[in-house]
Amino acid sequence: MENHSDPITDSGHSLLPDRCNRDELVCRHWPEVYRLMYRMTANVHDAEELTQETFLRALAKITRFREGSSARAWLLRIAVNACLDTRKRPGKKTISLQQAGVDMPAPSISPSKALEDGELAPLLQSAILQLPESPRAVFLLRATEGMAFREIAETIGTTEETARWHMLQARRFLTERLDGKL
Amino acid sequence: MNCQQARQEILAVEDPDAPDGFSRPLGEHLSACPHCQSLLGKVQHLEIVARRLPVPQENPTVLTSFLKKINANNSPASGMAGIFRLRSWRIWAASAAAAVLLVASLLLLWTPNRTAPEPDASADVVCDLVDWNLQISQKRQLADRAQAYQARSPVFKDAMRQAQLAQDDRELADALMANAAWMAENNDPLDEADMFAAIADELVPCLDRRKAGGGVFFNVLAQEYGAVVETGIAANLDRAAEQGPLDPKQAQKWDKVVQHASKHVDRMKSLLDHVPPQADNGIKRAIEAQSRHKPGQHGHNKHDIPPGQLKKLSTKPNPG
Numbered sequence: 001m002e003n004h005s006d007p008i009t010d011s012g013h014s015l016l017p018d019r020c021n022r023d024e025l026v027c028r029h030w031p032e033v034y035r036l037m038y039r040m041t042a043n044v045h046d047a048e049e050l051t052q053e054t055f056l057r058a059l060a061k062i063t064r065f066r067e068g069s070s071a072r073a074w075l076l077r078i079a080v081n082a083c084l085d086t087r088k089r090p091g092k093k094t095i096s097l098q099q100a101g102v103d104m105p106a107p108s109i110s111p112s113k114a115l116e117d118g119e120l121a122p123l124l125q126s127a128i129l130q131l132p133e134s135p136r137a138v139f140l141l142r143a144t145e146g147m148a149f150r151e152i153a154e155t156i157g158t159t160e161e162t163a164r165w166h167m168l169q170a171r172r173f174l175t176e177r178l179d180g181k182l
Numbered sequence: 183m184n185c186q187q188a189r190q191e192i193l194a195v196e197d198p199d200a201p202d203g204f205s206r207p208l209g210e211h212l213s214a215c216p217h218c219q220s221l222l223g224k225v226q227h228l229e230i231v232a233r234r235l236p237v238p239q240e241n242p243t244v245l246t247s248f249l250k251k252i253n254a255n256n257s258p259a260s261g262m263a264g265i266f267r268l269r270s271w272r273i274w275a276a277s278a279a280a281a282v283l284l285v286a287s288l289l290l291l292w293t294p295n296r297t298a299p300e301p302d303a304s305a306d307v308v309c310d311l312v313d314w315n316l317q318i319s320q321k322r323q324l325a326d327r328a329q330a331y332q333a334r335s336p337v338f339k340d341a342m343r344q345a346q347l348a349q350d351d352r353e354l355a356d357a358l359m360a361n362a363a364w365m366a367e368n369n370d371p372l373d374e375a376d377m378f379a380a381i382a383d384e385l386v387p388c389l390d391r392r393k394a395g396g397g398v399f400f401n402v403l404a405q406e407y408g409a410v411v412e413t414g415i416a417a418n419l420d421r422a423a424e425q426g427p428l429d430p431k432q433a434q435k436w437d438k439v440v441q442h443a444s445k446h447v448d449r450m451k452s453l454l455d456h457v458p459p460q461a462d463n464g465i466k467r468a469i470e471a472q473s474r475h476k477p478g479q480h481g482h483n484k485h486d487i488p489p490g491q492l493k494k495l496s497t498k499p500n501p502g
Binding site: 022026027048060061140144165 | 236237
């Protein structure tokens, strides 16, 4: 995991959301929040909207940020919660693969060829989208953000054991789904 | 270890690329079982591909517009509640709408008999003042508190002069300004907890006034209310307990604050029926935080002091 110095923890003016600190916080963490939101939704507009939602929520409650903790983990927690809240809203349906813009490639590609051609990526992306929200969040936070189970548990508000269990479910589903292509 | 056990462990391992983290039985099993080695290889491969999943470049306009928007709203009189989200394809429309609103606002200002102020327009002033108070309260050194106060008090005073605040919002804003001034010169967690309990009292009519309409200002105020209870009251009670045994006078004050704050826990529980899930989180956290404290249980202090008598809260300590 990358080791960032955080503008809100390292500046010596930790919790003051002045313009400088605030802009720095937003600019520094915007790409990783966007990246996670895109991987959670596979939709650019949803990812952009959720990224903005995340920073709005974060800036609105910056006084509740605990000094000494990681701004990145804090923001990703808010992002995951924003994503989960959005999915729970009435009328908000889970996006279909077509809506997500995920094209299913022809299955007759050898594993090595698939990886070389990047053909495995959309298959995996579509399989990730079929995971329930919590296993999906755990898998992405671990595999793509490099977070430890302890941090993931804190991020999604559960225990380390539960995070590990979600990971088991996610890996089992994904390896079965991509069986023969990995 | 059999294959089924090994598969469970492989699928749940934290880092499939770090065999040092595997249990000894799993390591032994893997060295002898090609099927489980194959599964481990698949899990490793899965995560490599996941890390390489392409992510479309985000539209830089979205970030730029977001920054412009939050900085345009950077005056203390305009909190995060006033910021609306912009979908990238709506940015031009939002800008146009903002321009129309600006013109309309200017026209309104020039109308001699303009209508009464929109009461919710003042909610963000109150929210910013509450946040500012909580920020000052989290500073541990008096010098930092003074700096935080001096940095923003002129701007807040100016904003309050210009804002058309509803009567109860005005009273609350005045109280928050006075509290900030007091905290810049004092650092007593029990007094601060008491003070924030008074602020929580004064937030209640503001919430009640907006409950019928619901909407974003009610939700934001509900979250502020939760933050006052969690960060302003409960965190200061924790801080008081951490400072060591309380003397009898402090213990009495502790009891008084805890009893007073318990009213707010009931209040917050009733709010949960009216607020959406994103506001629930802050309020639930505040309920949990406040529920840690009981009269007569003063952290390090084991004196058995009867709870202090509750007064109607106007208990802001005098500056100095």
